[in-house]
Amino acid sequence: MKSSHLLSLLLAVVLALGGCSKPADARGEPITLLNVSYDPTSEIYTDINAAFAKQWEAKHGTKLAIKQSHGGSGKQARAVIDGLDADVVTLALAYDIDMLHDKANLLPQAWRSRLPDNSAPYTSTIVFVVRKGNPQGIRDWEDLVRPGVSVITPNPKTSGGARWNYLAAWGHAQRKAGGDEAKAREFISALFKNVPVLDSGARGATTTFAERGIGDVLIAWENEAFLLTQELGRDRFEIIVPSESILAEPPVALVDKNVDRKGTRAAAEAYLQFLYSEEGQELAAKHSFRPRSKTVAVKHASRFPTVSLFTLDEVFGGWKQAQQAHFDDGGSFDRLYVPQAK
Amino acid sequence: MSARRRVLPGFGLTMGLSWLYLGLIVLLPLSGLFLKTFTLTWDQFFETVASPRVLAAYRLSFGAAFLAALVNAGFGLLVAWVLVRYRFPGRGLVDALVDLPFALPTAVAGLTLTTLYSHNGWYGRHLEALGIQVAFTPLGIVVALTFIGLPFVVRTVQPVLEDIDADVEEAAATLGASPWRTFTHVLLPSILPALLSGFTLSFARAIGEYGSVIFISGNMPMKTEIAPLLIVTRLEQYDYAGATAIAGVMLAASFSLLLAANLLQRWTQRRFEVRPG
Numbered sequence: 298m299k300s301s302h303l304l305s306l307l308l309a310v311v312l313a314l315g316g317c318s319k320p321a322d323a324r325g326e327p328i329t330l331l332n333v334s335y336d337p338t339s340e341i342y343t344d345i346n347a348a349f350a351k352q353w354e355a356k357h358g359t360k361l362a363i364k365q366s367h368g369g370s371g372k373q374a375r376a377v378i379d380g381l382d383a384d385v386v387t388l389a390l391a392y393d394i395d396m397l398h399d400k401a402n403l404l405p406q407a408w409r410s411r412l413p414d415n416s417a418p419y420t421s422t423i424v425f426v427v428r429k430g431n432p433q434g435i436r437d438w439e440d441l442v443r444p445g446v447s448v449i450t451p452n453p454k455t456s457g458g459a460r461w462n463y464l465a466a467w468g469h470a471q472r473k474a475g476g477d478e479a480k481a482r483e484f485i486s487a488l489f490k491n492v493p494v495l496d497s498g499a500r501g502a503t504t505t506f507a508e509r510g511i512g513d514v515l516i517a518w519e520n521e522a523f524l525l526t527q528e529l530g531r532d533r534f535e536i537i538v539p540s541e542s543i544l545a546e547p548p549v550a551l552v553d554k555n556v557d558r559k560g561t562r563a564a565a566e567a568y569l570q571f572l573y574s575e576e577g578q579e580l581a582a583k584h585s586f587r588p589r590s591k592t593v594a595v596k597h598a599s600r601f602p603t604v605s606l607f608t609l610d611e612v613f614g615g616w617k618q619a620q621q622a623h624f625d626d627g628g629s630f631d632r633l634y635v636p637q638a639k
Numbered sequence: 640m641s642a643r644r645r646v647l648p649g650f651g652l653t654m655g656l657s658w659l660y661l662g663l664i665v666l667l668p669l670s671g672l673f674l675k676t677f678t679l680t681w682d683q684f685f686e687t688v689a690s691p692r693v694l695a696a697y698r699l700s701f702g703a704a705f706l707a708a709l710v711n712a713g714f715g716l717l718v719a720w721v722l723v724r725y726r727f728p729g730r731g732l733v734d735a736l737v738d739l740p741f742a743l744p745t746a747v748a749g750l751t752l753t754t755l756y757s758h759n760g761w762y763g764r765h766l767e768a769l770g771i772q773v774a775f776t777p778l779g780i781v782v783a784l785t786f787i788g789l790p791f792v793v794r795t796v797q798p799v800l801e802d803i804d805a806d807v808e809e810a811a812a813t814l815g816a817s818p819w820r821t822f823t824h825v826l827l828p829s830i831l832p833a834l835l836s837g838f839t840l841s842f843a844r845a846i847g848e849y850g851s852v853i854f855i856s857g858n859m860p861m862k863t864e865i866a867p868l869l870i871v872t873r874l875e876q877y878d879y880a881g882a883t884a885i886a887g888v889m890l891a892a893s894f895s896l897l898l899a900a901n902l903l904q905r906w907t908q909r910r911f912e913v914r915p916g
Contacts, residue, residue, distance in 0.1 A: 371875040396877050452858050454872035494775050494857040497868070501854065504750075509757040509774075625876050626690075634860035635692050 327360035328564050333383035335370040335457065335547070336500060337521055341584035342387070348580065349571045353564065361564060369498060370457035377403065377552065384556050384565040387549040389457035391415075392616035394550050403554045417546035418572035419586035422606060423465040425537040426506065426515040426522050433513045437539045438469045441514060442487035449512035450492060451502040453624055458499035460624060462516040465543035467623070468612040472541070482629060489633050507534070518545065519601075520585035541605040543612075547586075669890070675883040687884045692860060693869055700866040701892070703777060704845035707784035712838040715792025716830070722793070723800040737793045740786055745850030752783055753855045775857030780865065783851045788841030795837035799830050832908045839900035846893055 334342060346363040353361040366373065366381070370389035377383045378401045388394055397403045409416045427435050433446055441448050451459040466488055467481050474480035494511060496502040499521060506515040507529050514537075517525070522536045549569055556562040571577045578588040582597040594601075613619035623629045676684070687693065722734055740748065756763045756773040766773055773779045803826065811821040849867040856863040866889055873882035 371877075375874060375877070400877060452872075455858075455868070455875055495859055497853045497858060497871075508754065510759045511757065620876070626873075626878070626881070631692070631860070635690075 330363045330384040332385050333366045333373050333377055334387040335389045336367055339367050344580045382555055383552050384561050389547050391548045392620050403552050408550045414589050416548045419581035421519045421545045421586055422542045423462050424519050424522050426517055426534050427537055429533050435514050435537055446491055447512045448491045448514050449502050449506040450516040451499050452495035453630055455497045456499055461545045468543055468607055486633055523585040538602045538604050544606040544608045672883050676887045678880045684884050687881050688888045695861050696864050696866040696869050703780045704842050706781050707788055707845050708838050708842035710785050711788045711792045711841045719793045719796040737790050741790050749851035749854030774855055779855040780852055783855050784845035788845050791840040792837035795833045799833040832904045835904045843893055
């Protein structure tokens with residue numbers, strides 16, 4: 298308590314000295330927002346930022362600049378916890394944003410309910426990429442555990458994307474077995490026997506599959522799969538959509554402590570709202586994320602094949618539970634490799 | 640110490656500044672690391688650092704670093720010898736090449752090596768035909784660590800070799816020593832301390848290396864998972880204390896090894912000292 302008093306006193310002094318007792322956006326000065334994001338979103342946010350800055354300037358007559366930072370989702374969250382001045386975070390999984398509350402109290406615990414659709418303005422899912430002609434005849438999750446099929450997926454301990462892959466496979470197996478966790482464990486165990494390399498990140502796994510020619514199938518985010526087939530050639534790879542998969546919801550959130558200190562709350566809130574606008578949704582679709590807006594989704598329906606999707610909350614009860622049961626030390630992933638660990 | 644009159648002035652000032660610099664740059668961050676570790680109880684600490692997976696990673700990290708340093712000690716000495724003793728076209732270029740591993744971002748080094756050694760790469764293709772797999776095996780880790788450690792040996796041995804006059808070898812030869820005897824009895828004693836310190840630096844650098852190794856290692860738990868990777872996975876779980884526990888043990892082990900190497904180096908220096916005269 299005492300130290301927080303001291304802190305607020307210091308803050309008040311600093312604010313008084315700096316003469317910024319009024320929020321920056323109320324004084325008509327140029328505003329700079331910092332969006333701390335994860336790896337595969339640099340293209341989408343380049344477009345979003347330009348469009349939003351234009352809209353803001355037209356509406357308020359003041360300049361607005363948005364800076365971007367990209368990196369692994371967990372690494373980015375730790376940077377914000379350690380003091381990186383993010384106004385908004387747009388990360389790969391809700392767990393990383395939860396930690397902004399748990400470790401540094403930067404935003405309220407119920408941050409996910411502040412924006413529509415669990416604070417995930419766009420979604421994706423987990424699909425397979427195979428080599429042209431699909432020589433191994435991969436159609437669904439069950440094909441990945443066949444002996445002799447080599448599967449590429451990154452290390453779920455270090456990659457947020459890989460955690461979605463893992464939970465998609467686990468969730469499918471568990472649902473298929475009528476909720477039997479032991480069956481799901483068996484399935485995952487057989488699946489990871491087919492994984493020869495665990496890259497530390499999603500892009501690394503893509504490189505291993507595409508450039509090194511290792512593996513028959515790559516498990517990947519749909520937007521990454523689109524990028525891979527577009528950039529490296531439709532004549533080399535094919536996307537296979539399994540019978541069911543997980544609804545990947547990369548969330549966005551306002552970092553309350555930072556925007557209040559910097560006086561950028563109004564702009565940051567408008568920025569996040571913009572992601573839900575028709576223009577924002579169109580840009581998301583353009584960069585291969587599935588839009589939430591029904592009207593926009595209908596327009597792009599041909600690009601996103603229908604697939605039965607389950608959510609993380611309904612199968613695993615939320616990210617905290619999923620993280621603890623599967624990816625923390627001694628979780629189900631560790632037990633695949635160290636049988637004696639409890 | 641201080642009672643004797645010093646020839647060079649400014650001892651107090653420079654010593655004070657050195658301590659301040661070392662304190663700010665090295666000691667303070669490291670003590671922060673240990674403070675964080677102390678938030679664990681002893682039980683938690685041991686459970687973390689003595690788990691089979693962490694022990695396997697320590698074995699791999701220290702073992703691969705040792706092998707890489709050994710390879711570098713041999714070939715680094717050779718390279719230094721060639722650079723010092725012979726004049727040949729392109730010598731300046733070779734000399735500059737040696738430093739490249741210092742300058743190259745480690746991730747780039749890792750990606751490049753993986754490309755070369757994976758089964759469709761230039762080296763990997765032929766090695767695989769011989770039944771040797773390098774990428775995604777412990778051998779690949781040794782290759783990456785050898786790459787980043789090479790300059791240390793060359794750059795520590797080179798100046799010492801330059802200081803040895805060719806006359807010394809000629810004298811040995813005139814007195815009837817075979818080339819091998821000249822090497823073991825005349826040259827090696829003089830360069831051994833430098834070689835040892837090059838070996839130690841290369842070893843120490845390799846223990847903590849992360850950037851280049853994670854690309855070529857394949858990161859399979861219990862098999863090709865290096866200790867720095869385990870630290871990163873702890874951080875991904877926001878387990879700062881666990882991460883610092885693993886790091887603290889590595890640091891303590893490295894420090895003991897460096898200290899031992901320094902002592903050994905001093906001992907060899909005294910033992911084999913070549914007195915002019």
